[in-house]
Amino acid sequence: MARLLFKLAQVPDDEAQEIRTILDEHQIHYYETDAGFFRVGLDAIWLADGTQEERARELIRxxxxxxxxRQQQNYAQLVEAGQVPSVWQHFCAQPIRFIAVALGIMFVAGLTLIPFVMLLRNA
Known part of the structure; x- marks a missing residue:
């Protein structure tokens, strides 16, 4: 029976390719599905045979x-080199978008808090 091994939704292409390579190197037989045109399916890697599941999961872990x-080291190097933008740099790059997002967050937070404020006023 087929077993879901790894969901590929929002997985970077390089990571998905590296997982395929690992499975191929260890001779683990798998197949892939995609979500289809209307995105109602599942982008995933499946095992055709459940007997290799534990081995495959351990390799992926x-x-x-x-x-x-590796990614944490890469990020630390970018921070040290000053290539990770600060909040101020984000604001300077796209001020209108930054303000719109901030206003959107405040609006949603306000809508969320209205029932609680009304309860406190009535208490």
């Missing part, structure tokens, strides 16, 4: 742990 360390 090891890979993701290594990838997390």
């Amino acid at each position: 090891e890979y993701q742990a290594e990838r997390a360390v």
Whole structure:
């Protein structure tokens, strides 16, 4: 029976390709599905045979742990080099968008808090 191994929704292409490569190197047989034209399906990697599931999951866990360390080191290097933009730099780059997002957040927060404020007024 087929087993869902790894969902590919919002996974970077390089990560998905590396997982495919790992599975191929360890001779784990898999197949992929996509969500289709209307995006009602599931982008995923499936195992045709459930007997290899534990091995495949362990390989993916090891890979993701290594990838997390690599990405954290990469981010730290970008921060040290000053290539990670600050809030002020984001504002300067796109001030109208920044203000619109901030106003949107305040609007949603206000709508969310109205029932609680009304309860406090009536208490």
